[in-house]
Amino acid sequence: MAVRSVFRFVNWVLLLDTSGSPPIFELECTSCGTSSEAAGAPAEPQEWALKHASRTGHTMFRAVHTSFFRATRTEARPSPP
Numbered sequence: 292m293a294v295r296s297v298f299r300f301v302n303w304v305l306l307l308d309t310s311g312s313p314p315i316f317e318l319e320c321t322s323c324g325t326s327s328e329a330a331g332a333p334a335e336p337q338e339w340a341l342k343h344a345s346r347t348g349h350t351m352f353r354a355v356h357t358s359f360f361r362a363t364r365t366e367a368r369p370s371p372p
């Protein structure tokens with residue numbers, strides 16, 4: 292009688308997924324909590340931060356960058372013997 296064992300090893304990879312939304316950039320003033328509009332690139336939030344600094348004297352900002360990732364199996368399920 293033969294003993295047969297099947298072990299299934301599956302690797303996973305985490306990949307950037309922009310199918311639902313591209314990355315989102317935003318800057319928030321750490322002095323008053325005011326935030327820029329969310330944008331698809333950092334240029335608009337950076338421009339907002341410079342205008343906010345010149346208007347209020349607040350000079351420290353927190354960057355908020357949101358991206359979406361999808362976990363995907365890299366190996367197909369083994370075929371039955």
Ligand SMILES: [Zn+2]
Nearest residue numbers: 320322323349
């Ligand atoms: Zn501020």
